[in-house]
Amino acid sequence: MRSSPRPVPWRRRALAASGALLLGASLMTATAAVAEDDPRVDLPGGYLDAPVASSNLDLLKNTPRAGAFDGAINDFGKVNSDLAFTGDYAIAGNYNGFQVYDISDPVNPTLRSSFVCPGGQGDVSVYGDLLFMSVEETRGRIDCGTQGAPGTVNLERFRGVRIFDISNIDAPEQLPGVQTCRGSHTHTLVTDPDDPSNVYVYNSGTSGTFRPAAELAGCGTGGPETADAARWRIDVIKVPLADPQNAAIVSQPRIFQDSETGAVNGLQNGPTQPLHPSGTAYSPSPNTNTCHDITAFPEIGLAAGACQGNGILLDISDPANPVRTDAVADVNFSYWHSATFNNDGTKVIFTDEWGGGTGARCRATDRPEWGANALFDIVDGKLEFASYYKLPVPQSTDQNCVAHNGSIVPVPGRDIMVQAWYQGGVSIFDFTDTANPTEIAFLDRGPAIPGAFNLAGYWSTYWYNGNVVGSEIARGFDTMALGESTMMTANEIAAASEVELGEFNAQLQSMLINEPSFAVARSYVDQAARAGTLSGAELDKVNKLIDKAESSKSGKSASGLLNAAASESGFPADSDVVQGLKALAASLR
Numbered sequence: 001m002r003s004s005p006r007p008v009p010w011r012r013r014a015l016a017a018s019g020a021l022l023l024g025a026s027l028m029t030a031t032a033a034v035a036e037d038d039p040r041v042d043l044p045g046g047y048l049d050a051p052v053a054s055s056n057l058d059l060l061k062n063t064p065r066a067g068a069f070d071g072a073i074n075d076f077g078k079v080n081s082d083l084a085f086t087g088d089y090a091i092a093g094n095y096n097g098f099q100v101y102d103i104s105d106p107v108n109p110t111l112r113s114s115f116v117c118p119g120g121q122g123d124v125s126v127y128g129d130l131l132f133m134s135v136e137e138t139r140g141r142i143d144c145g146t147q148g149a150p151g152t153v154n155l156e157r158f159r160g161v162r163i164f165d166i167s168n169i170d171a172p173e174q175l176p177g178v179q180t181c182r183g184s185h186t187h188t189l190v191t192d193p194d195d196p197s198n199v200y201v202y203n204s205g206t207s208g209t210f211r212p213a214a215e216l217a218g219c220g221t222g223g224p225e226t227a228d229a230a231r232w233r234i235d236v237i238k239v240p241l242a243d244p245q246n247a248a249i250v251s252q253p254r255i256f257q258d259s260e261t262g263a264v265n266g267l268q269n270g271p272t273q274p275l276h277p278s279g280t281a282y283s284p285s286p287n288t289n290t291c292h293d294i295t296a297f298p299e300i301g302l303a304a305g306a307c308q309g310n311g312i313l314l315d316i317s318d319p320a321n322p323v324r325t326d327a328v329a330d331v332n333f334s335y336w337h338s339a340t341f342n343n344d345g346t347k348v349i350f351t352d353e354w355g356g357g358t359g360a361r362c363r364a365t366d367r368p369e370w371g372a373n374a375l376f377d378i379v380d381g382k383l384e385f386a387s388y389y390k391l392p393v394p395q396s397t398d399q400n401c402v403a404h405n406g407s408i409v410p411v412p413g414r415d416i417m418v419q420a421w422y423q424g425g426v427s428i429f430d431f432t433d434t435a436n437p438t439e440i441a442f443l444d445r446g447p448a449i450p451g452a453f454n455l456a457g458y459w460s461t462y463w464y465n466g467n468v469v470g471s472e473i474a475r476g477f478d479t480m481a482l483g484e485s486t487m488m489t490a491n492e493i494a495a496a497s498e499v500e501l502g503e504f505n506a507q508l509q510s511m512l513i514n515e516p517s518f519a520v521a522r523s524y525v526d527q528a529a530r531a532g533t534l535s536g537a538e539l540d541k542v543n544k545l546i547d548k549a550e551s552s553k554s555g556k557s558a559s560g561l562l563n564a565a566a567s568e569s570g571f572p573a574d575s576d577v578v579q580g581l582k583a584l585a586a587s588l589r
Contacts, residue, residue, distance in 0.1 A: 045446030056441035064476040082123040085504040093122035117144035129167040136183035159183035181219035181230035203235035224264035231289035293338040304339035351403035362401035371402040386434035399423035405460040410512035423457035440487040466497035491522035516583040524580040559585040
């Protein structure tokens with residue numbers, strides 16, 4: 001049982017970027033009652049038999065780790081990591097290799113194949129017939145062997161970005177790949193609209209273990225004044241699609257360099273105070289000498305980098321030579337971990353992995369701006385802070401819980417994100433108003449080992465072709481379905497589900513287009529009804545006209561009815577309601 005007093009739940013909006021939080025007594029009382037009723041509070045735990053608490057998000061199927069990928073809960077050699085998607089397949093990275101799941105039936109996904117290839121981290125991306133995989137640990141081998149690569153120098157060692165040909169998904173063929181100085185903790189695929197023959201990979205190595213010259217040249221361990229210093233830079237790998245075996249590093253831009261002074265470590269302007277506002281040491285240390293994750297959005301020519309002590313914006317119009325255009329820091333952030341743009345690239349969410357994923361950071365004593373998301377608007381090419389978002393209820397001290405990986409849910413007219421919080425579970429929230437993000441759905445389990453701290457929970461939760469798919473570090477692979485509620489209608493879910501992708505990598509964003517449909521048009525009407533701007537007789541009339549149009553056997557008649565609905569709505573011509581109805585009408589003529 002949790003000891004009293006009951007935890008004070010978290011307000012989602014920060015009143016100042018410094019993290020000052022001012023709560024009136026009435027707000028504290030009202031929100032405390034909400035938290036006490038939340039089924040996530042004091043949720044019992046368990047490993048594969050843990051009860052599930054959820055709201056508007058249903059667990060369809062949990063598929064436990066199996067075979068060479070199964071192991072003890074705390075076995076760091078068998079940790080499930082990130083996900084990538086191609087067609088009907090989800091490719092699940094693991095510290096021991098990767099697995100392929102057939103998700104054509106999300107209610108009953110099946111394990112299609114497994115490929116053992118140890119090396120740690122195991123983050124994956126897919127592009128056409130190519131699979132990319134991050135390898136950071138010193139045990140990784142060129143031949144994917146399980147015997148490790150002992151010794152300070154080992155010419156059979158592989159640390160960097162592996163490349164596989166997956167044209168035969170059941171028999172991946174490993175290509176040479178690209179070795180890097182600090183391995184690959186994460187990587188990002190970057191496309192160039194003007195260069196369809198190549199794909200680029202931005203590599204981020206965070207390891208403190210550097211390759212000796214006898215194993216790989218150019219990996220200097222010195223400070224920023226050292227010419228070959230392997231820190232304070234990223235690797236840009238160019239992959240010729242017709243000849244991927246010749247992939248190679250083509251630049252190593254110093255994206256943290258001060259443009260005026262030339263200082264290589266010019267962005268080490270993260271927190272200068274010795275302790276985190278919690279009174280503990282920053283962990284990990286927020287020094288900016290590499291990025292953890294970079295998310296590219298080639299259509300708008302930008303990338304967002306979560307770079308240890310800073311959040312940065314990059315101009316990637318020339319993908320081989322990215323240029324920093326802005327940077328932000330936050331005294332509350334310990335380790336800038338990942339970034340997600342909204343669908344039109346006007347906002348970006350940065351996450352803080354305070355504790356490195358192995359700390360309890362959602363406790364009742366942890367403030368809402370610690371281990372959370374920071375939401376920014378992009379205004380005139382600059383990042384403007386708007387608010388923080390964190391799980392609105394605390395988690396127990398035996399659960400590693402902190403902000404982690406997620407993606408956009410393509411509901412027309414809204415900015416919605418599904419996000420993993422390790423053992424905090426899944427949270428889906430609306431950030432259309434960046435100053436007031438609001439949770440609309442969640443799913444959670446209790447501690448994997450009640451009373452004992454261990455690594456478990458969701459590494460990633462992503463929306464893909466109508467469902468939420470999650471990589472659970474210890475418990476396996478999950479598929480979930482978003483449910484209807486007052487904050488998410490059936491029409492909005494249907495409209496989001498109509499956006500079907502051939503492949504998906506969370507760190508390579510593209511604009512998700514809602515083509516004209518009845519679900520899309522009805523979504524805009526539902527949103528107006530929810531906001532109270534369309535109600536009563538006008539709402540009834542609009543819905544009846546849409547109903548008649550949908551049942552009409554004549555495209556011309558349906559088009560006329562939809563145009564009439566647009567007119568009866570009373571909204572201006574540039575509103576989402578009118579635009580949605582008229583776009584559908586035009587598509588039916």
